Amino acid sequence: MRTSETRHLPGETGLWVFIFMDLALFALFFVLSAIDRVHNPQVFHEGRQGLLVGVGLINTLVLLTGSWAVAMGTRVVPRGRFAAPWIYGAAFSGLVFLALKTVEYVHAAQAGYAVSADVFRTWYFFLTAYHGFHVAAGMLLLTVVANHMRRETAADERLIEAAGCYWHLVDLLWIGIFAVIYLL
Amino acid sequence: MALVSPPVDLARIARIRQSQLIALNSLFPFMAVFFLGWAVLGHLIPPPSPSLGGEEMARFLLGSRDRLIACMMLSMMSIAFLMPFSAAIIGQIARIEAEGPRVWTYAALMAAAGNVVSFTFPLMFLGVALFRPDRSPDLVLLASDLGFLPFLGMACPYIAFPICVAIAGLLDTSSEPAFPRWYCWFSIASTIAILPAPMLMFFHDGWFAWNNLFGWWLPFSDVFGWMMVTWWLVRRAINAQAAAAKTEAAA
Numbered sequence: 001m002r003t004s005e006t007r008h009l010p011g012e013t014g015l016w017v018f019i020f021m022d023l024a025l026f027a028l029f030f031v032l033s034a035i036d037r038v039h040n041p042q043v044f045h046e047g048r049q050g051l052l053v054g055v056g057l058i059n060t061l062v063l064l065t066g067s068w069a070v071a072m073g074t075r076v077v078p079r080g081r082f083a084a085p086w087i088y089g090a091a092f093s094g095l096v097f098l099a100l101k102t103v104e105y106v107h108a109a110q111a112g113y114a115v116s117a118d119v120f121r122t123w124y125f126f127l128t129a130y131h132g133f134h135v136a137a138g139m140l141l142l143t144v145v146a147n148h149m150r151r152e153t154a155a156d157e158r159l160i161e162a163a164g165c166y167w168h169l170v171d172l173l174w175i176g177i178f179a180v181i182y183l184l
Numbered sequence: 185m186a187l188v189s190p191p192v193d194l195a196r197i198a199r200i201r202q203s204q205l206i207a208l209n210s211l212f213p214f215m216a217v218f219f220l221g222w223a224v225l226g227h228l229i230p231p232p233s234p235s236l237g238g239e240e241m242a243r244f245l246l247g248s249r250d251r252l253i254a255c256m257m258l259s260m261m262s263i264a265f266l267m268p269f270s271a272a273i274i275g276q277i278a279r280i281e282a283e284g285p286r287v288w289t290y291a292a293l294m295a296a297a298g299n300v301v302s303f304t305f306p307l308m309f310l311g312v313a314l315f316r317p318d319r320s321p322d323l324v325l326l327a328s329d330l331g332f333l334p335f336l337g338m339a340c341p342y343i344a345f346p347i348c349v350a351i352a353g354l355l356d357t358s359s360e361p362a363f364p365r366w367y368c369w370f371s372i373a374s375t376i377a378i379l380p381a382p383m384l385m386f387f388h389d390g391w392f393a394w395n396n397l398f399g400w401w402l403p404f405s406d407v408f409g410w411m412m413v414t415w416w417l418v419r420r421a422i423n424a425q426a427a428a429a430k431t432e433a434a435a
Contacts (some may be wrong), residue, residue, distance in 0.1 A: 014366030
């Protein structure tokens with residue numbers, strides 16, 4: 001039986017296999033985009049000028065808020081129906097993020113940008129869409145977990161922590177993308 | 185009768201185990217025959233650049249026509265071994281879902297069947313590109329695009345298969361689960377690593393092209409790695425299943 005003094009890995013051990021594999025994959029993307037940046041500094045500089053950095057910044061704050069909501073949800077004891085609104089709130093932050101991302105894509109399409117237009121656009125569309133897929137999957141996971149919490153007075157702790165870890169991963173990846181694509 | 189039945193049960197258990205292991209081990213003939221065809225005969229690791237024009241692609245393919253036709257024949261034959269390997273994995277999903285309507289078993293079955301199609305048809309199109317040496321280079325290029333583009337770009341059935349295994353494994357609440365939970369998460373991660381592959385449809389060169397990192401090397405090594413880990417764990421699950429059945433028969 002776990003006591004308050006016992007240290008444990010949040011979620012479950014297997015989930016961390018997934019988290020580290022995903023982080024390694026994104027690290028590879030970041031290294032390769034940095035190589036492309038070194039070879040095409042002007043393309044990256046000009047490409048960044050056309051981005052809606054303000055929307056990207058708001059999206060960063062939205063995801064950070066979502067991560068805060070998940071953290072609050074996992075701190076409520078017992079993790080039952082009283083914690084569920086926090087998790088729904090985190091899932092909603094994902095919806096807001098994707099809505100704002102759609103605004104960015106519409107802006108990019110209207111400006112005539114295409115995935116294969118240049119190496120910067122390739123990385124911009126690929127990294128943000130790939131991350132968007134992570135956000136959508138995370139929203140689904142958080143909604144499932146929140147529904148489960150709403151029904152149970154003492155919900156599955158492992159499942160809640162796993163969803164929380166995944167959502168923090170989504171947040172962390174976005175901060176990396178925001179820095180690499182929008183700021184550097 | 186009661187004195188005779190235990191040995192009969194043990195023989196049956198051994199036969200079931202052996203039958204599953206034969207199916208599972210067909211992974212190795214699949215890999216050997218595919219490698220012999222695609223790599224040794226075809227020299228197609230990695231495939232030719234998508235930036236080649238019609239004349240260049242026709243020269244590449246038709247310049248070694250007999251060797252490449254043999255490559256396509258062997259590569260297609262290798263796929264026959266993929267079916268029992270997939271069935272051995274599906275057998276474990278069916279065991280997990282023994283008490284339910286077996287939705288993930290059927291989903292995995294469909295994905296495995298889709299895999300066979302998505303492997304076979306591109307090879308057949310490459311066979312079409314090689315069939316008539318007097319064909320216009322533009323038509324050879326069209327047929328080779330029909331072959332190389334979906335070979336890794338058509339990831340849809342492939343990604344469904346490890347996801348079915350992962351979901352069934354994560355929902356397995358038995359005291360001795362068929363798959364360890366880390367493997368289920370590993371399967372999801374390896375599926376996500378395949379997702380950039382269809383980006384190859386956008387590019388003729390660069391990281392995402394069909395002969396470069398995300399179009400070829402990453403999916404190729406990812407699928408190979410997933411198959412090897414899966415082989416090892418399914419083998420372990422089959423042996424555990426046989427050991428449990430023996431204990432039960434002896435009791």
